[in-house]
Amino acid sequence: MKRLINLVYYLLTKVVVLVKTLLVSAKRLLLHISRKKRYAIPFYGFIAYVLFVVALVKTSGDANYNKVLANKRINDVTVINPIQVNKIIKPHTNEELIQAIQATSGPISIGGGKFSMGGQTGYENSLHIDTREFNKVIKLDTVTKQITVQPGITWRDLQDVIDPYDLSVKIMQTYANFTVGGSLSVNCHGRYIGHGPIISSVVGLKIITASGEIITASRSENPDVFNAAVGGYGGVGVIAEATLQLTDNVKVERHTQLVKVEEYHQYFNNNIRNDKKVIFQNGDLYPPDYDYVNVVSWKESDKPLTDSERFTSKDENYWLEQNLVEVVSWGDFGKWVRRSVIDPINYSTEKVTWRNKEASYDVKELEPVSREDETYVLQEYFIPVNRINSFVPKMKAVFDKYEVNVMNVSLRHAYPDTASFLSWANEEVFAFVVYYKQGTDQASKETVKQWTLEMTDAILSENGTWYLPYQPHASAAQFEKGYPNSGKYFEVKNKLDPVHRFTNKLLDKYNPYVTNTLAKEREAINGYYRAEEQTILTVPEWYLVFNPKEYADFLQEGNNPSDFPFYASIDEYWRLYDRSMKLVSDAYPENEEYNTMLQVIGVSITMEYAGKMIYENTIGRVFSWFSNRSLSEEEKTIIQAHRAYSDFIYDTAWYEFEFMPWVGKVWTVSDASEANWLRKWERALFFTLEFTFKAGYAQLIEWAAKSSYETPVTDVYLLVAGEGPTEGMGIKIIKALDDKKIISIPRWGVFTSTLLELKNTNFEIIEIGGNDEIAVSVLVDNLKSVDFDQVDRLYESRVVTKPNAKRIVYLLQVKELLPFLSYAASNHIEVEHMYDY
Template identity: 60%
Template sequence: MKKNFRLIQLLFTYFIKIIKFIFSRIRKLFRLINSKKILAIPFYSAIAFVLYIFLLIQFSGDSKFNTTIDNKTLNDITQINPIQVNKIIKPKTINEIIYAIKTTIGPISIGGGKYSMGGQTAFENSLHIDMRSFNKIINIDKAKKQITVQAGIRWRDIQKEIDPLDLSIKIMQTYSNFTVGGAISVNCHGRYIGHGPVISSVLEIKIVTATGAVIIANRKVNTAVFDAVIGGYGGIGVIAEATLQLDDNVKVERHNQEMDIAGYKTYFDKNIRNNKDVVFQNGDLYPPDYDKIRSISWTKTTKPVTDEERLLSEDENYWLELKLSKIVSWGNSGKWIRKKIIDPLVYYPEIVRWRNKEASYNVQELEPSSRIEETYVLQEYFIPVENIKSFVPKMKTIFQKHNVNVINVSLRHALPDNESYLSWANKEVFAFVIYYKQKTNQEAKDNVKKWTLEMTDAILSENGTWYLPYQPHATIEQFQKGYPNSTKYFQLKNKLDHNQRFTNKLLNKYNPYAKNKLSQEKNKIKEYFRAEEQTILTVPEWYLVFNPKEYADYLESGRDPSDFPFYKSIDEYWKLYDRSITLTSKAYPENSEYKTMLQVIGVSMTMEYGAKIIYENTIGRFFSLFSEEKISHEEEIIIEAQRAYSNFIYQTAWYEFKFLPCIKKVWTTSEKSNCSALRKWERTLIFTFEFSFKAFYSQLIQWAANSTYETPANSIYLIVSNVGSVKENKNLKIIKKYGDKMIIAITRWEAFTTEIIKLSNQDVKIYEISGNDEIAVSAIMNNSQKINSKNIKLLYKSRIVTNDNLKRNIYFLPVDKLLPFIKDAVNKNATVEHIYDY
């Protein structure tokens, strides 16, 4: 304790010494500056200017703006697979599902609880059907022990209804949070002995196909559809309803025994496999040595319950379980603590409880406090029962080679499933459920992919397969070998869903009928995809193009440059900045790099305009007294230079403009007129100073840009329809055609707006722009004009600082509405100012 106190005391002493040293140096600096007036004046002037700029920024902007764009980014429980969809609907009736399918033409993804972990429930720019509100119980037949439910219902909600009837779910996952539709779509299993996947307990399903048709499927009617939908990952249609076989709720007693993994199969065959009294069983294989396994089984009993609860409380506090999980995740020491201390204590007491309680676990007991830097993920391997002895060493070698932080390996037995087209158990298997911890950065993701591919080869070498609800890392060749009936599955899918509308990240990777589609071609284009939030974040950046145009217009109108509203311009930039940042704050991941860039250029603009405010309201204002109705030739050239600059930056980076030739042209002009010489020379000198500084600054920026950044992409890529209407020109190129659709490339910036306006006069439809389904557009109109269209969102209005009668409206709209919107705006005499091309 004394050593710790002395260390703290020493650190505090050094901290005080450092502070004193810094203040002493600052004091000396001020003394030096104050002793020499030649240094004091510029020094304090610089400080005053910095403070002035700080205040200009502080009193500008729109800090009260609180509108945000709806978040359409979906993620799964791991939080490492964000996918932005086009639209999310939460149907409550089957007619809503049918209507959504019939009134859209793009991809459709289907999701429930989002416990699949690799994009199996979402797809970019899809219509996402969130089934969790479609959750009613339709019928319970107690005599037949059957239940019919809507697919969005959770197992737990069924348990609450059937427990008073002394009924229990026959087959489900260990945890009760999952939806029935999700469980059926992955053909789930649990710890149930004497059963295979959930398909064996499904009696009938009702699905909605890609045409909006409703199909009933069972083992007698539409059998192929039944076999494809169950375990089909939402590729055939929307599972709307399911009829399930139930079982009796009975009392179960817990037993456990630790043993060598070498003797596990013998023990299982003798004590578990054919024991009709065993309801649940799993074996926990202990990492990192994988040589010991603990069998935990629950058998039917007539003993009185030691636990009176019928179901686990949904308000259960899992703080202890989470603390213990964290300990286990520490490393090998944590694994040892679990094996030697935690598990012996957990499994020591005798427990007799109701089957329904043991089947009502909540995934909250696994949920960490944060998944930002680290997350917990599952994988699952299905190994033929006779091959587990040879597989375990291979698994151990791969985990140790890649330092995989395995928390638990749970072995569950499953009987064969010869019905589902994507069956993961064509023979009797042990399922190895791997629960591991990984970091969320890209390096960690890449490492997981690397060892998963190695593990997949090891699985295939044992004639096994792996479970598809987890990361879709397996190659196409591995997938086809592990799931040989996938050909039948995709053939049926193509028959019922010829346009491949029902899709997700998993299906899109392995579906051979998607490979020849135009959407696959875009993946070959290096610069095809651009972040959607950029369309909004570029608005303030483009204001630094619009405002110089306003300034050039203002000068050409003959108005005094000293009267230009420089502060309004500063204020407007920071308003656009605040609004853009707020709008994108919830819907998209933070784009810190672009945000910093906007701050830098905003400060630069504020410094330039702040200096002009001071100059134009002092010296400029004084010399304006000498101005005359007719301006000098030098001033005309200055106005031409401002116009040339404003036109140039619409299509090219500002720092590439040639400032020095403009200065030379002003100074080399010869004019003998009666214009005010004082005003002429004052304007010439201040213009020379401004463009000389910009020439110097632009060289620095150009040098930094060339040495730091890659050459920016010069094209924006679109998927459009009606190939006959689109003609190539220098700013529009056709990249690839497929049927009535094609990918085109349009030159960015001003050219993009010009070409899109041309397309609005043709019979063309846009499906996608740079992988995005929404885009921002600004239109200039007077205060009485309005554009009211469905799905067109007015984000905010921006000022035209030199004309109070006009406004700049910033709209956010689906890309398929872009061309009709432009046509409507033109018909209403509005000016489509810019389309913000990400």
């Protein structure tokens, strides 16, 4: 024993001599360095550290990961109304449609060319029916001049079929890119003189209802269904077939005349209204003065063609037209250029062409180069023909007040429509088609909403109405006044679709049958809706919860802190970041705020772990040689502090943790152990430095969070169906109706633990945070398999301290969440976390 003591004493003596020698050598080295250079050492040391951190960030991650989630976002041509749907189908037959409808129980939305501009073709988490491949010609009768088509066919493709027979569409929009089904659903009109909306040219329909039944509807058979389907925005079912009346293709000649706006009605009555040879007519009301109308009419003619093309080519280049539209958007100067230069040149030559050519315009000629910051949008107002002179000043006043960048107002005439329940022409009207430019930011959207509400009041003051395919800003009271027969429409809809599965943003806003439903109640709950992509993006964020737990476990198991895999932890964070960003890159709009946050916390943890990695593998490892495998009370307290921190951040923001009390505990703990005093002091000093720095950084983050962000929503909301759950365990029932409830569960770790307790409860989750998908991670042994069909395996992740274990991240439908949790429990699979957005 004495020999052993002497040996230890000898070794300690040598170590002391070695340390003394190193300190003396360092002092002599510093004396040889000039004072100015001496001051530069910390600076260059810091630069070296920063470069080391940059190198760690650049060399970490998984740049080769290439899986992306399917894009289930739909949008319209304006790109300002993105909607995340549950599933997109592209049917080709009635049977496919019926099967899809009957196989689901949730909402259904229908879209074609996506030229409606306010959410009329989509609804969150809906089964979205994209009709564009449901586009066959079923029958063409050249004797009766009728054609039967599926709804997804565009007018341009239909023209290809009928033109060889010298037939033409009787009524359609100016542009031919729209689908027939979409045109019927909005009850479109065009520049056709002597006609009203398209409903007057529709012979009959076949409609697939929410039950999967096919109903034949016309003016004589199921007339209420017919009147609800045309102009019904897909609310009563899917138009499966439409039979349309055609007319003859003839040559038409262009005529123009500049008319004062106050004389326009009289001019129209004298020269256009009763002239049977006029096929198309519109008047361009020039902004910003709105004082003159350029009347453009196309009359049937026997003159030789000046343009022999049968219709507009689908491959036309519109570079010139697009740039001229951009010029017109340059404020008042652009409007002057259009009125004084562009239009006089454009209309200076004689033009005789085919009716089909004039009816085959392509909307690409109006498409801007980019819609990222600014976009072009339409509105349309229907004003009784004898009220336009009193309406124009009101319209101008609203545009002037809000400095609306109106590029064109086109005037069209329409006869009354008393058939469609959502008729926009209960009397003879002039349509004011307003084409304007707006920003895509939220402030611009709010401004448009304000002036649209004021414009709607101006329209109603003239006994007019507005067209519904555009942004649905009008209030419910305004809607009821502008569309007095809407009650009949919703009665038919309620009869055919009693649970109102066929819906969209327009119908959802004005449907009186859903006013008191839980679906509407959601909108009044602050924080109900959460961005679905965040269920993926929170995975790397939550790794900064899982990894401290690994570190606490690692210490508690008696491991040397210097052996903790700091670099592997850094690498794993950036791997999860790269994978998450790649996964959501196509499926969701860019979440710039969250992305920035992930980068900031990623750099922060890299800096922290880089410093600890340097220290633990130099000074820390040297002092670990003196540990004699015995932990001091100080070291045990340090382990307790790390465990307390890792437990705390499962349910609370990390910067709210009380760091400094733990520093005090380390220095006041009574130590009667035989642990080495060198190791004890080294651990205590390093812990003090670490937690003191974190305490200061946490205070800064807390100040920034409280000054920059609103009070965080600490609950996540679920829409559920069935008997359970009941209140308790943090669950609150917010609203209950029939067999459905809106409930709230605290966020973060409690959300996971609560749902694990509820896994065998008799209820179904319909949505969480307004979303239909959620990410879940499980921890399993490397050899264990997970065989649950209803999940999408995103990737595996390393548990850096346990080579034999792995983390698997899944994406699944929320309705499958409880069955998955039950499956995991019965198969001894540890559910680590449910990522609650």
